[in-house]
């Protein structure tokens with residue numbers, strides 16, 4: 001009963017975080033949002049309300065009415081609307097950092113423009129349509145002395161860190177294989193969604209697959225050397241778009257990783273909706289680990305560890321851990337801030353602000369990591385015989 005109450009309290013508070021008083025000691029970072037995107041409220045607006053050094057100051061949308069309605073709903077002071085709205089937001093001197101939740105195919109252009117305007121950027125995943133664009137963005141950010149972060153929010157949650165800590169402890173032995181799945185039933189992603197639009201950088205590998213590859217690379221601490229096999233489900237109206245992709249990749253030391261992503265799992269027997277499939281499983285020489293629900297661990301997750309025991313290793317020891325706050329991590333060498341109701345996005349914002357303020361964040365996703373993830377996506381698309389998502393035609397005026 002108490003754990004059921006704990007669940008409801010945690011989930012309720014995650015979606016309704018207490019407002020933090022604005023800091024009087026450290027000037028808050030003022031964000032501007034490019035596009036009234038669906039992901040902006042959970043990924044930035046809610047978390048910022050709970051961060052004393054973050055304020056969402058402005059939103060720009062292609063339609064002024066949409067920008068105004070969004071601003072009113074979320075208590076945002078400044079709106080920009082119309083054809084030049086995004087440019088106008090970038091030229092606003094009151095803005096320190098830009099959140100870019102535009103469709104993938106527009107990430108490169110608007111991140112480059114934001115950096116050119118001297119803004120730090122919190123950039124939605126995947127960074128861009130290609131690894132080359134990703135490299136250019138991070139090089140430009142470095143040149144300008146600005147912070148650019150690909151929003152792989154799950155990487156900031158303590159459950160993910162505990163998972164990595166267990167793997168690094170050697171408890172399950174050397175990693176032999178990994179399976180990472182992120183798949184949702186048909187009907188959740190609507191047919192006109194940006195995820196099904198090739199020109200905008202759509203496809204399941206870009207959308208959910210980018211997490212699965214990121215997670216496989218993170219857990220193995222290595223990069224894929226080749227793609228062994230792929231199988232894709234094409235979108236009937238545009239076969240360049242993968243509704244689902246499964247791929248097995250080779251990693252150094254004979255490690256393999258299978259990734260499964262799907263934007264529309266077909267109903268069983270044609271009418272029974274499938275459950276979402278969200279997990280990371282690791283098989284080691286001495287046991288196995290499953291991190292169930294690695295993308296939104298605040299709602300619910302568990303880490304199940306099974307290790308061989310007894311004579312000849314025939315028995316199995318099994319235990320389960322739940323790590324909702326950094327305090328649940330035993331022997332942590334870091335000082336982490338966080339509460340059990342902090343979402344992955346709240347942890348991510350903490351890290352982003354820490355970085356902007358010159359503090360050391362508890363976790364980070366490096367430029368090299370983001371570039372390597374796009375390279376892995378490209379390797380899978382190439383092996384599957386699908387074209388890479390179209391590179392942007394945008395060039396900085398003096399580039």
Ligand SMILES: NC(=O)C1=CN([C@@H]2O[C@H](COP(=O)(O)OP(=O)(O)OC[C@H]3O[C@@H](n4cnc5c(N)ncnc54)[C@H](OP(=O)(O)O)[C@@H]3O)[C@@H](O)[C@H]2O)C=CC1
Nearest residue numbers: 035036037038039060061062101102103104124125126194
């Ligand atoms: N971190 C996470 O958990 C998640 C990340 N994402 C990522 O965030 C990004 C946005 O996803 P999501 O919020 O679901 O998408 P939405 O479709 O809700 O938002 C995309 C925004 O892009 C703007 N836009 C500009 N040009 C176009 C165009 N040609 N066609 C369509 N939209 C356009 C629209 O802004 P305007 O208001 O100006 O019309 C729209 O609000 C993607 O990169 C996605 O991968 C998505 C969901 C979860």
Ligand SMILES: O=C1OC[C@@H](O)[C@H](O)[C@H]1O
Nearest residue numbers: 125184189195207208295
């Ligand atoms: O980033 C994301 O996270 C969760 C998924 O359901 C969604 O499609 C994706 O864009």
